[in-house]
Amino acid sequence: MGMGNPLLDISTNVGQDLLDKYDVKLDSAILAEDKHQPLFKELVDTYKPTYIAGGATQNTIRVVKFVKTQS
Numbered sequence: 001m002g003m004g005n006p007l008l009d010i011s012t013n014v015g016q017d018l019l020d021k022y023d024v025k026l027d028s029a030i031l032a033e034d035k036h037q038p039l040f041k042e043l044v045d046t047y048k049p050t051y052i053a054g055g056a057t058q059n060t061i062r063v064v065k066f067v068k069t070q071s
Contacts, residue, residue: 004057
């Protein structure tokens with residue numbers, strides 16, 4: 001069992017123009033600010049994003065589960 005803050009990652013392929021529009025760096029993670037709010041609707045309306053449960057606790061549990069299955 002793990003306890004932590006759940007996060008939802010949104011993953012999709014976009015062009016440099018969208019990154020520039022919202023001041024997002026390639027291959028980085030951000031904490032969304034007010035200026036990023038329209039980005040979420042644009043991603044859903046224009047692209048086909050994948051939603052991935054994340055956060056440090058969730059990711060740690062995944063790694064532990066993987067390691068246990070390899071033992």
